[in-house]
Structures are given as C-alpha cells and as structure tokens.
Amino acid sequence: MRSRKSSLPLPEQACLPWHPPGLVAGVDEAGRGPLAGPVVAAAVILDDLHPIAGLADSKKLTAARREKLYDEIRAKALCCSIAEASVEEIDQLNILQATLLAMRRAVMGLRLKPAMVLVDGNRLPVLDVPAEAIVKGDALVSAISAASILAKVHRDRWCVQVHDEFPQYGFAGHKGYGTAVHMAALREHGACIHHRRSFAPVAQNLRA
Numbered sequence: 604m605r606s607r608k609s610s611l612p613l614p615e616q617a618c619l620p621w622h623p624p625g626l627v628a629g630v631d632e633a634g635r636g637p638l639a640g641p642v643v644a645a646a647v648i649l650d651d652l653h654p655i656a657g658l659a660d661s662k663k664l665t666a667a668r669r670e671k672l673y674d675e676i677r678a679k680a681l682c683c684s685i686a687e688a689s690v691e692e693i694d695q696l697n698i699l700q701a702t703l704l705a706m707r708r709a710v711m712g713l714r715l716k717p718a719m720v721l722v723d724g725n726r727l728p729v730l731d732v733p734a735e736a737i738v739k740g741d742a743l744v745s746a747i748s749a750a751s752i753l754a755k756v757h758r759d760r761w762c763v764q765v766h767d768e769f770p771q772y773g774f775a776g777h778k779g780y781g782t783a784v785h786m787a788a789l790r791e792h793g794a795c796i797h798h799r800r801s802f803a804p805v806a807q808n809l810r811a
Contacts, residue, residue, distance in 0.1 A: 625718025626681065629746025630709060632702050632723070633661070633754035637779030638789075638805050639772075639798045640761055641687040642698065644705035645753035646713050646720070649746050653679040658748040660741040661755040673756040676749045683749070684712030685757050694801040703728040709750075723747045769795050 626648050634642040649655070655675050657668070664672070677683060686708035688701035696704065707728040710720055719733050723740040740747040759778055766775035772788045772795065779785070781804050789798075789808040798805045 626715055627719045627721060627746060628710060628713060628717035629740070629744055629748070629750045630706050630720055630722045630728075631661075631741050631747050631751035631754055632705060633751070633758045634779070635698055635702055637799075638781050638785065638802050639690070639774070639779040639795070640758065640765065641689050642693060642702050642705050643685065643687050643754045643758040643761075644702065644709040645683065645685045645750040645757070646706075646709040647676060647683040647746050647749040647753060648681045648713065648715055648717055649749060650679055650681045655679055655745075655749065658745045658752070660739075660748060661751040663742075664752070666759070669752050669756050669759075672749075672752050676753060680749065682714040683753060684709045684714075685753055686712055690797060690799055693799050697801070698799075699726065721747055723751065765797055769797070 628646045628648045630644060630646045632642060632644045634640060655672065657672060661669055686705050688705040688708075692704065693701040703726060706722060707730060710717070710728070710730055717732055719735070720730055721740060721744050722728070722734060722736050725736050725738055727734050727736050737744060737747065741751040742748070762774040762778045766773070771792050773784050777785045786804060789804065794800065794805050794809050800806060800809065
C-alpha cells in the first residue's frame with residue numbers, strides 16, 4: 604500500500620527511507636463508527652529485543668487472541684499509551700477531529716518521546732515530532748498493529764462495563780455499532796448518556 608508522503612511501496616517498517624534515527628511509535632484508533640462511547644486511540648513503541656509474534660490488524664483477530672496480545676504488548680513494549688476523546692468532545696468537534704485529538708493524547712502520554720510516529724489512515728494529528736500517515740498501516744506496520752489491538756480491547760472492555768449499566772441496549776454484543784438490535788433499542792428506550800447526539804441515528808431517536 605502507499606503512504607501519504609511517498610509513492611514507494613511499504614514492505615516493512617524498517618525500510619521506510621525518511622525515518623529519522625530513534626524510536627518509532629505506531630498509532631491507531633478504535634470506535635469511530637459506533638453510535639455511542641468515546642473514540643479510543645493507542646500509541647505503542649515496540650522493543651526490538653522482545654518481539655511479539657502474531658501482531659496484525661485487530662479486526663482480523665479473534666477477541667480471545669486480542670486479549671492475549673493486549674497483555675503481551677503491555678508487558679513487552681518499551682512503552683505504550685491509551686487515550687480517549689469523550690462523547691461530549693465527539694459531539695462538539697465531530698468524530699474526525701475527536702479521533703485526531705485522542706491520537707494526539709495517546710502520543711503525548713508515551714513515557715518515551717519517539718523520533719517518528721506512524722499513524723494508521725490518511726490523516727495526522729497535530730504533533731511536535733515527525734509523523735507519517737499510512738493507509739492500512741495496521742496490517743503493514745507492527746507498531747500500528749499493536750496500537751490497534753490496545754485501542755480495540757480497551758474500547759470493547761468499556762462496552763462490557765456500560766452493558767452492566769444499561770443492559771437494555773446490548774452494548775456487550777454490538778459494541779455500540781448501529782446494528783438492528785441497537786437501533787431497535789434506541790427506538791424503544793431513546794438515547795442514554797453515552798450515545799453520540801451528533802450522529803444521525805441517535806438524533807432521530809432523542810427523547811424530549
């Protein structure tokens with residue numbers, strides 16, 4: 604695939620010719636599409652001396668595999684950071700800007716400052732270090748894969764917690780996405796405090 608900056612192929616992280624020497628952080632998000640909850644971003648700097656087998660786009664992994672890799676990433680990475688942008692920020696800023704805000708917070712939360720940041724997708728947050736946006740980077744760059752796993756597991760765990768608070772919506776099953784079950788619950792119960800009011804399916808079911 605191609606990056607935002609270069610027309611050269613991206614076979615692997617170490618071969619990117621424009622990287623400055625130093626630590627490289629991968630960044631990805633989870634939760635742009637759902638109708639409820641925060642958008643989550645993670646940043647990870649992997650340790651070359653402690654490789655992690657099986658890193659991949661989190662969407663390609665089973666929930667059980669993601670949970671195991673989550674623990675391994677937290678144990679073996681040089682450092683990692685998970686951050687959120689709230690429902691209120693999503694509604695105020697829009698989902699794209701809130702996602703970029705969460706990414707910025709994740710990078711700023713790293714214990715070590717990277718020399719380069721690689722971000723999944725085609726948009727970059729505002730950072731004070733060099734950064735590169737890589738389309739489908741979660742399948743191409745190990746550090747981004749690790750970040751995608753941390754973000755996905757963190758948000759899924761949030762959904763399970765909220766399910767206990769609002770079981771009528773079924774968050775543990777659909778994870779906030781606009782499934783038929785979720786839409787039916789919105790029509791029956793209206794929106795709860797965790798729903799994104801700026802999203803049309805939610806706005807259409809708001810109760811006075």
